[in-house]
Amino acid sequence: MSGVSDDGFTLEAPVLPDGVPLAHVFGEPVLALPQDLFIPPDALKVILESFEGPLDLLLYLIRKQNLNVLDIPMAPITSQYMAYIDAMQHERLELAAEYLLMAALLIEIKSRLLLPRPPREDEAEVEDPRAELARRLLEYEQMKLAGLALDQLPQAERDFVWLAVLLEQTAETRLPDVTPVDLRQAWLSILSRAARNRHHQVTTDQLSVREQMSWILRQVDGRDYVPFEALFEIERGVSYLVVNFIAILELVKEGLLRVSQEAAYLPIYVRSANTATEPA
Amino acid sequence: MSMTGDPTHFKTVLETALLTASEPLSVGQLKKLFAEEVAAAAINDALDEIQRAWLGRGVELVRLSSGWRFRARTELTPYLARLNPEKPPRYSRAVMETLAIIAYKQPVTRGDIESIRGVTVSTGVVQTLLERAWIEVIGHKEVPGRPGLYATTRKFLDDLGLNSLGDLPPLAELGALVVPGIEPDDSPLDS
Amino acid sequence: MSMTGDPTHFKTVLETALLTASEPLSVGQLKKLFAEEVAAAAINDALDEIQRAWLGRGVELVRLSSGWRFRARTELTPYLARLNPEKPPRYSRAVMETLAIIAYKQPVTRGDIESIRGVTVSTGVVQTLLERAWIEVIGHKEVPGRPGLYATTRKFLDDLGLNSLGDLPPLAELGALVVPGIEPDDSPLDS
Numbered sequence: 001m002s003g004v005s006d007d008g009f010t011l012e013a014p015v016l017p018d019g020v021p022l023a024h025v026f027g028e029p030v031l032a033l034p035q036d037l038f039i040p041p042d043a044l045k046v047i048l049e050s051f052e053g054p055l056d057l058l059l060y061l062i063r064k065q066n067l068n069v070l071d072i073p074m075a076p077i078t079s080q081y082m083a084y085i086d087a088m089q090h091e092r093l094e095l096a097a098e099y100l101l102m103a104a105l106l107i108e109i110k111s112r113l114l115l116p117r118p119p120r121e122d123e124a125e126v127e128d129p130r131a132e133l134a135r136r137l138l139e140y141e142q143m144k145l146a147g148l149a150l151d152q153l154p155q156a157e158r159d160f161v162w163l164a165v166l167l168e169q170t171a172e173t174r175l176p177d178v179t180p181v182d183l184r185q186a187w188l189s190i191l192s193r194a195a196r197n198r199h200h201q202v203t204t205d206q207l208s209v210r211e212q213m214s215w216i217l218r219q220v221d222g223r224d225y226v227p228f229e230a231l232f233e234i235e236r237g238v239s240y241l242v243v244n245f246i247a248i249l250e251l252v253k254e255g256l257l258r259v260s261q262e263a264a265y266l267p268i269y270v271r272s273a274n275t276a277t278e279p280a
Numbered sequence: 281m282s283m284t285g286d287p288t289h290f291k292t293v294l295e296t297a298l299l300t301a302s303e304p305l306s307v308g309q310l311k312k313l314f315a316e317e318v319a320a321a322a323i324n325d326a327l328d329e330i331q332r333a334w335l336g337r338g339v340e341l342v343r344l345s346s347g348w349r350f351r352a353r354t355e356l357t358p359y360l361a362r363l364n365p366e367k368p369p370r371y372s373r374a375v376m377e378t379l380a381i382i383a384y385k386q387p388v389t390r391g392d393i394e395s396i397r398g399v400t401v402s403t404g405v406v407q408t409l410l411e412r413a414w415i416e417v418i419g420h421k422e423v424p425g426r427p428g429l430y431a432t433t434r435k436f437l438d439d440l441g442l443n444s445l446g447d448l449p450p451l452a453e454l455g456a457l458v459v460p461g462i463e464p465d466d467s468p469l470d471s
Numbered sequence: 472m473s474m475t476g477d478p479t480h481f482k483t484v485l486e487t488a489l490l491t492a493s494e495p496l497s498v499g500q501l502k503k504l505f506a507e508e509v510a511a512a513a514i515n516d517a518l519d520e521i522q523r524a525w526l527g528r529g530v531e532l533v534r535l536s537s538g539w540r541f542r543a544r545t546e547l548t549p550y551l552a553r554l555n556p557e558k559p560p561r562y563s564r565a566v567m568e569t570l571a572i573i574a575y576k577q578p579v580t581r582g583d584i585e586s587i588r589g590v591t592v593s594t595g596v597v598q599t600l601l602e603r604a605w606i607e608v609i610g611h612k613e614v615p616g617r618p619g620l621y622a623t624t625r626k627f628l629d630d631l632g633l634n635s636l637g638d639l640p641p642l643a644e645l646g647a648l649v650v651p652g653i654e655p656d657d658s659p660l661d662s
Contacts, residue, residue, distance in 0.1 A: 007423060052373055054400030098399050136398065138454050143396055146380035149449035156439035157368045161360060163339060163350040164493040165530055166542035167300035167551060175603065176560045178567070180631055181411050183574060184640040185368075186567035188408070192587060192649035194367030211610075211636040214577050214622035217610045255613040256620070267412050273613045293550045296529025298545050298553065299490070313550045338487030358488045359504045363488055363496070365590045366564035368647035408648050 027171070054102035055086060062137070069141075074110040081106055109133060114211040150165035153180050217256065220272040228268035291326050297328070304347035304438055345444060346439035371408070378405050382415050383436070383448060387429035388422050406430070414439065474548060482517050489521075493563055494595075495538035536596070565596050573606050574627070578620035580612050597621075605630065 051057045061080050062069055085103055088095050112129040154160055220226050231248065232241055248270070251257035261268045293313055298305060307323050327348055331341040338356050341348060352360060361367070371379075378401055381393050393401050410414040415438035417428040432445070442448065484504055489496060497515050518539060522532040529547045533540060545552060562570075569592055572584050600606045605627040608619040623636070633638050633639065 004513060051398055052377060053456060055398035063290055096399060102398070127287075136396075140398060142452055142454060143381050143384070143526055144373075144377055145452050146384055146449065147376035147378075150380050150383065150440070151371070151376045153440045153442075153449070155368075156351075156369065160354045160355055160441075161352045161357075161364075161491045162302075163299055163352070163490050164302070166540055167297040176562045178562065178570070178631060180633065180638070180640050182567055183631075184642075184645070185411060185569045186564065186571040187575065187642060188369045188645055188649050189564065190568050190571065192651060193365070193367065193589060208637055210575075210577050214609055216622065217578060217622070221610060256610060272610060274611050274617075292529045293547065294618075296547045297551055297554055299530050299541075301554075305554070309554060312553050315553075336484040337491055350490075352487050352491050356484065359484045360488055360491060362503050363492075363500060364564070366568060366588075372648055372650050375648055402647070404645065404648055431636050 052100045052144070053096065054081075054137050055137060056144070057081065057099075058102070059137055059141055070130075072130055072134065074106065074113055074130065078103075078106040078110050094199075105133065208243050209247050209250060211255075212244050213251055216247055216251060216270075217267070217272065220257065220270060221274075223271070225269040225271050228270055231270060289325075290322075291330060294323065294326050295330050298348060298350050301349065304344045304349040306347035309347065337453055342441065343443065346434040349438070368412075373390060374402070374405050375408055379414065379432075381437075382409070382430045384451060385434050385444070386431040387418055387430055389427040391427060393430075408447065410441075478517075481513075482521060485514065485517050486521050489532065489539055489541050492540070493561075495535045495540040497538035500538065522649055537615065553625070562599070563596075566599055569596050570605065570623075573600070573621050574623050575642060577622040577636075578609055580618040580620055582618060584621075 016127055049061065058077070058081060059069075061077055061084075062072060067073065067077070082103060085095070085099055088099070109129045156162065219231060232244055234241070248259070249259060252259055256273050257270060258273050259268060259270050292310075294310060297313055299308065307320050310323050310327075311318050311320070327341070327343075334341055334350075338353060339350050340353050341350050372464040377397060378393055381396055382388055384394075385392065390401055390406065406415075412435075413433055415430050416433050418431045419429045421429055437444065437447075485501060488501065488504055498511050498518075501514050501518075502509050502511070518532070525532055525541075529544060530541050531544050533542055568588055569584055572587050573579055576583065576587070581592055581597065597606075603626075604624055606621050607624050609622045610620045611617040612620055628635065
């Protein structure tokens with residue numbers, strides 16, 4: 001997958017065009033698919049996910065072609081935008097409703113531009129149907145750049161550290177307080193540090209399996225054999241039983257638990273893989 | 281023993297307080313170090329001297345939004361990082377854009393943030409900033425639902441080494457983001 | 472840039488590391504500050520010099536059983552006590568990350584923790600959590616060395632005000648909040 005981001009898909013701050021406008025392509029429909037769309041399928045997901053929403057995607061399309069935000073060529077931009085939306089839907093990516101809303105807005109603006117303007121001599125200016133969109137794009141871009149600028153500032157602990165000289169208080173033996181929020185913060189920094197941690201996503205379900213794994217290990221710890229049924233508290237419901245069963249399988253798979261049965265229909269026993277291998 | 285009578289000791293006390301403090305200390309707080317009344321000017325002068333004395337070393341005394349604090353100079357970070365691989369996370373664009381909107385447009389509601397970004401703001405994003413104590417709810421907007429109004433905190437300024445919101449990086453002007461020269465002729469904007 | 476070539480810079484790095492560390496640093500840890508190999512003797516000499524340079528100031532460099540640390544001299548305590556509304560102690564990031572991993576991924580071995588954190592886990596970190604009775608060894612993994620399997624205790628849940636591990640903050644969406652860093656010594660996983 002490396003190298004994908006080299007195909008012009010780095011999503012850094014857009015380079016603002018300065019000086020001479022290059023973008024006099026208005027009115028000329030862009031018939032070919034934007035070349036951006038020739039992307040290996042597995043890379044598409046990564047690229048699409050790196051947009052922060054429909055405004056971000058639109059800005060990308062506009063800035064990439066050095067177009068003027070105040071004079072967006074609606075036909076080609078709309079078709080490019082739709083191509084992305086189609087690609088997302090084709091890949092069955094979960095598409096935020098905002099993307100579809102924007103698609104509808106683009107089409108609406110495009111159709112309003114096609115309508116003949118009623119001749120109204122009395123009014124000096126006619127509202128451009130694109131004006132509101134342009135205002136939103138510019139405002140979003142301004143904040144996007146501000147976010148990047150903030151990220152560039154030296155940040156406490158990330159880029160510099162505070163001093164921590166020891167001040168011994170009156171022989172206090174107070175222990176640090178920890179809240180669940182602190183745990184969450186700790187996990188965030190683990191995630192941020194190692195790319196591979198993306199493979200370590202833990203869901204609540206898995207968590208309860210892990211919880212049961214610990215519980216079962218405690219039950220069998222120091223005991224020779226525990227009857228299989230003793231590990232199941234029937235009254236706790238089906239989902240608990242399933243989780244508990246998966247936990248046992250997981251422990252067996254990890255070589256932490258042994259499950260044995262002398263013959264069919266005889267009781268099943270469970271013991272820790274740690275206790276002596278000699279059956280009693 | 282009078283403090284003002286021994287300028288070296290006076291500075292030593294101030295310096296030690298700052299070296300051991302786990303938060304920035306304001307001049308008002310530093311005054312409390314001494315049993316007798318000390319003029320703010322005397323403290324400010326001493327702080328300037330301490331700051332100068334540390335020039336060129338690995339640590340610098342900086343003036344932040346909520347007071348004075350010692351910190352390691354950024355040049356030292358590569359060394360210290362070898363010792364301490366644990367660091368706070370680098371936040372995603374969603375988090376940083378949300379922070380920027382709160383910083384520059386405060387006070388704002390979640391709805392305001394969403395309308396600028398054009399997407400729903402996930403709870404996790406706001407929560408991350410709240411947990412870092414960079415933003416806080418400072419009130420509620422008197423509209424249906426009474427949504428919370430977010431603003432940045434002093435800790436946000438301190439952690440980014442800023443004295444005030446005025447020190448934030450200047451915003452790109454909306455006008456400057458526009459490709460010049462292709463306005464319609466009848467544009468009434470600025471001739 | 473060679474460290475040993477510039478003794479002032481060498482000392483500056485050591486001093487800054489000690490001033491910013493929230494725990495005592497051993498000579499072995501201090502060595503890690505530098506990319507190149509540094510002799511323990513060179514570090515010890517520099518520590519002696521730094522210690523001497525701080526004589527007579529409000530803070531002193533002391534050698535404790537687990538390493539070197541700067542601390543405020545007791546003579547200053549009366550001043551500092553006026554200022555300090557007891558600051559709550561905090562665990563280091565290493566302790567917090569280790570605890571988080573045990574809480575979310577239990578039962579885990581030390582090796583599991585290290586592979587998730589990407590850094591070695593010092594004995595002191597695990598010891599801190601064992602002494603607090605927040606974690607315990609609930610078995611051994613049947614692999615060479617039979618490493619202990621850590622899990623969190625009932626006391627951990629009680630002290631954090633949780634009913635069960637299911638009450639821990641969900642991890643599912645956290646990935647979107649941070650930018651995953653690429654570890655320099657880590658080749659791309661699947662290329």
